[in-house]
Amino acid sequence: MSFVVLLNLLVKPGWVVVENLVQDRLGHATFGLLTALSALTLVVAALSDLGLTPYSVQRVAAEPTFMAETFPTLLPLRGALNAVALAAMLAVGWVLGYRGYELVLLGAIGTALLLAQYGQFLRGTLQAHQQFNTDAVLSVLEKFLLLGAVLVLIPVGLTLPRYVGARLAAAAFSTVVLYGLMTRLFGRIKYRWKAPVARTALRASLPFALMALLYGVNERIDMVMLERLASPTEAGYYAGAYRWVDAVMMYAWTVLPLFFAKFASVPRDAVAQRELLRFGQRILTLPLLFVVAFVLFRGEVLFWQFSHSTPAEVARMTWCLKILFVNVLVHAFFAIYSTLLTSTTHERPVSWLVAGSIFLNIGLNLFLLPKYGAVAASLNTLLCAAGVSVGYLVLVARRTGVSVPFRLLGRLLLAFGLLCGTWYALQYGLSKTLDWWLESGLMGVVFVVIILGTGLVRRSEVTQLLPGRQGN
Numbered sequence: 001m002s003f004v005v006l007l008n009l010l011v012k013p014g015w016v017v018v019e020n021l022v023q024d025r026l027g028h029a030t031f032g033l034l035t036a037l038s039a040l041t042l043v044v045a046a047l048s049d050l051g052l053t054p055y056s057v058q059r060v061a062a063e064p065t066f067m068a069e070t071f072p073t074l075l076p077l078r079g080a081l082n083a084v085a086l087a088a089m090l091a092v093g094w095v096l097g098y099r100g101y102e103l104v105l106l107g108a109i110g111t112a113l114l115l116a117q118y119g120q121f122l123r124g125t126l127q128a129h130q131q132f133n134t135d136a137v138l139s140v141l142e143k144f145l146l147l148g149a150v151l152v153l154i155p156v157g158l159t160l161p162r163y164v165g166a167r168l169a170a171a172a173f174s175t176v177v178l179y180g181l182m183t184r185l186f187g188r189i190k191y192r193w194k195a196p197v198a199r200t201a202l203r204a205s206l207p208f209a210l211m212a213l214l215y216g217v218n219e220r221i222d223m224v225m226l227e228r229l230a231s232p233t234e235a236g237y238y239a240g241a242y243r244w245v246d247a248v249m250m251y252a253w254t255v256l257p258l259f260f261a262k263f264a265s266v267p268r269d270a271v272a273q274r275e276l277l278r279f280g281q282r283i284l285t286l287p288l289l290f291v292v293a294f295v296l297f298r299g300e301v302l303f304w305q306f307s308h309s310t311p312a313e314v315a316r317m318t319w320c321l322k323i324l325f326v327n328v329l330v331h332a333f334f335a336i337y338s339t340l341l342t343s344t345t346h347e348r349p350v351s352w353l354v355a356g357s358i359f360l361n362i363g364l365n366l367f368l369l370p371k372y373g374a375v376a377a378s379l380n381t382l383l384c385a386a387g388v389s390v391g392y393l394v395l396v397a398r399r400t401g402v403s404v405p406f407r408l409l410g411r412l413l414l415a416f417g418l419l420c421g422t423w424y425a426l427q428y429g430l431s432k433t434l435d436w437w438l439e440s441g442l443m444g445v446v447f448v449v450i451i452l453g454t455g456l457v458r459r460s461e462v463t464q465l466l467p468g469r470q471g472n
Helices: 002-026 028-044 052-062 066-095 101-128 132-139 141-156 160-186 195-229 232-265 270-303 311-343 347-399 406-430 436-453 459-465
Strands: none
Touching (some): 002 028, 028 101, 028 232, 052 066, 052 195, 066 195, 232 311, 311 406
């Protein structure tokens, strides 16, 4: 697990910087179209897996004979689903109004994504056989190849067709490597179609597919609707801001699965779950409080690479960024309650909450996007996250034996208020004399004092982490 996290921390932040350069070179309108097409493929691509990847990992790990008996059917089934998903992508693109060149781009982007997802399916065999280090390297192979290709293309001349072609080539190469490695480690698998085996696998994997589809639609529908209802340029502004949300939320998506496993290990012990919740709440929320405050007061520095953008364009992206990071703040407070619910067999009500959020988001988008563009998309995302979070609290209170720690939530909110108030006072008095990095460092020290003063982290806990005190 630590090796996987380390590799992602090395590659993904670098990829954020490279994507900023790509958007700056291509322009906001072109990049907005690219991002909308990519979001559309991500939504439809949920159909290409139908939950077969987690299903196969689970079965291969539990049953040594599963790979020899079932994989000869699953491999062609997964390939056929890719073909169906690609056709569905093009059909949905046509219905949404994409034509000609745009449909060609959609097909290329969709093919690259489907190849990448097929590679993830093949990687499941490595995970199930405990080949975690090999899997970790392969998990970032495509991003690493694409990062290198983009760095080569930027001085040569970066265009949209070249960039899409590089994505397709990196995905194809990574898939070939994965397939070759799988056959080398586990032997060549001959395709053998068995309809009963396929039906059994699809029935068992559908619950995974439903959850993936709901979350995919919920996260990506904004970009498609924004490009269609407002303009590609507005979609570009939103993409430039949302990229940083993705980067920061990587911390949450790394931490939350660990607590998912912890909650699931004590499904009937409300006391243990309550302690885990209180501990996880602090681990998840505290770092994100500082990051959100930084963005609210110094968010414009994250767009330092956009040298080809006007001050008005950077200001609009910054405004979207600040709204979206209030959305991050909401997740920082309440995402762990979703983890508690889904880890304790309450997936269905959580799915209904997400489905309700999707319908609310679509309704707000239809009403607000044509007039207010990227700012409205950012605000709609925030409103839907807030609504779902209230639902999480209600479900935890009514369906679990775990009480919501409102006093802890209050102290966290107090700490955030004190941090923002101090930061505002510092800027008001010294904004003309302090560089952003010095200002942020000073506020980091202030934040440590705040969390100690509010009792969110006790001095005894800090002492236990010091060298020579761990054995005491």
